[in-house]
Amino acid sequence: GGMLRAFRPGFSPQPAQAWSPASSPSRPLYGGAPSYGGGFAAAAVPAARGFGEAAQAAFDSLSVPTARSEPVVIDPxxxxxxxxxxxxxxxxxxxxxxxxxxxxxxxxxxxxxxxxxxAHERLVFEQMRKALTGRRLPSQGLLIPEIVDLPEEDCDRLMTHAESLEQLGLAIERFGPGAIAVRETPAMLGEMDATQLVRDLADEIAEWDTADRLSAKLEHVAATMACHGSVRxxxxxxxxxxxxxxxxxxxxxxxxxxxxxxxxxxxxxxxxxxxxxxxx
Incomplete structure (x- = not known):
């Protein structure tokens, strides 16, 4: 019967009693409504709280922080x-x-x-020249090898000195006819244009006199690589x-x-x- 009356026109339910904060089932657990006008001092007033937590104690002073804050003395x-x-x-x-x-x-x-x-070009050159007679220079592998298209005769000249170039940290290999793949570059040169370096080396080797000593040729290679890796x-x-x-x-x-x-x-x-x- 009560459900049918709720659908009739003009129906308005009447509460059993007037609503008040004190009688609300959603009222706070402590007795009265909290007053925030007094700040921390008001929160420190004891009240009947039932299952509620105790109020936070008032701060004596806010000028002293709880964390350590010591002045940093810089000795000049x-x-x-x-x-x-x-x-x-x-x-x-x-x-x-x-x-x-x-x-x-x-x-x-x-x-x-x-x-x-x-100045930096000279420093890099001296380090590479030491690597010609010492241990191999550290190299960095390329995630994707650089493919350099060159004339076949330039590819043959580069591969003739591939072992010496690898001693300087430059690892190359043939990539089909008329192409060279660069897989590693000297770590000391950082980010560089490997394609342009290989092209310059090919031109440098092509200009060598066949009567030159091998050590002199390799120093030309080291100088060319140092120019590419120096501070610009x-x-x-x-x-x-x-x-x-x-x-x-x-x-x-x-x-x-x-x-x-x-x-x-x-x-x-x-x-x-x-x-x-x-x-x-």
């Missing part, structure tokens, strides 16, 4: 000491990079200007990278000239600079 002495120590090196300490190609370093009695591309002009270097390049130059014999005979750096004494300004 080690930094200044390292700057003083590095300035005692022959090529000094890097101060700036000009036109994204030249490193300006300060020495005790002047300054040094370094051509970053020429226009690349911006961090101070740490510039100082690392200077330190390697100091430890490498013959680093004052690049592979083509050009100087890798010039030095200006403080007396020369003062003479330019008429101070002498």
């Amino acid at each position: 002495a080690p930094a200044s000491a390292s700057v003083e120590a590095i300035s005692n090196y022959p090529l000094g300490a890097a101060r700036a990079q000009v036109h994204a190609n030249y490193i300006v370093a300060q020495t005790d009695d002047g300054l040094v200007i370094v051509d970053q591309h020429a 002009s226009g690349r911006r270097l961090r101070v740490e990278e510039m100082n690392a390049l200077l330190r390697q130059m100091e430890q490498t014999p013959g680093s004052g000239q690049c592979n083509h005979g050009r100087p890798t750096y010039v030095e200006l004494k403080l007396s020369d600079i003062e003479r330019l300004f008429g101070r002498s």
